[in-house]
Amino acid sequence: EVGHYVLHSDLIGSFHPQSVADWSRSILVLDEETYDWLEWQAYSFAAAVLVPRVSLKQNFRNELKLLQPKIDLIRSKGLSVESSHD
Template sequence: MNDPRKFKAPFIPKERIWQEADRLRAAHPAGHKLPVQVLDLAEFDLGLDIIPVAGLREQLDIESLLMGDLHSILVDKHAFMSSRLEYRLRFSVAHEIGHSILHRDIYGGLRHSTAKEWFDFISAIPDAEYGWVEWQAYEFAGRLLVPPEPLKKAFEPAVKSAQSAGYTDWQAADEAALDYIATRIAPKFGVSAEVIAKRLRAEKLWPPTGQ
């Protein structure tokens, strides 16, 4: 593909995205405990080189980038070195793993020598089309890092905690209650509360029923 303006996003059903994430997690020891050891999964199980790059976020406004060689993930060096940004880094790497699995044909057909050249190419893809590609990788990353069964188990006590704190009308207190619950679940999975909130909705656990 030489002209990014002609790019068409592949159709990948959500169910297949979930299957791919579950399959990958189950196939490697790094995925067998929580939080999922996503950096080990990338480097040791998938053979991907994680390369910290100074100023990646400042220069290109991105946290990470899968290169067209399908062997290298560039990550912002500041995020890589900062414990405060650990959750963001973990999700970024999971996101790029998603691209490497779901979009091999797209990325593997391109060769660019620098991050800037690669970024310029994908930036020229129509927003609507690339938006679908990014959503697919986001959905993969969320499912990879937040397996559904452990999420369900963590959800139940978090709901009880919210009820003890005075949240009883889930619809009236929707976002506030969801944030309260997600914040208490997030550390178990090594992701942000925002990711947990989206997974709870995606897995149809929110709002709670029969409580």
């Protein structure tokens, strides 16, 4: 929730919530894509602040090892890794 406060304080302020109920009603007007984007930003913020650096690096290396065969396959077909996200 701190991530929402830090990242989205302008948005929160524009709703002028006076209570938790006000805030809940304000959230209901957001479309699903916007809501999901705001949540992703807050989760990413929390991860950057809370996850120990050593654990993050190790998990990243492990995930990269798992993805490497797919990356190699994409490159062997002459495609860019970036274009494979679509």
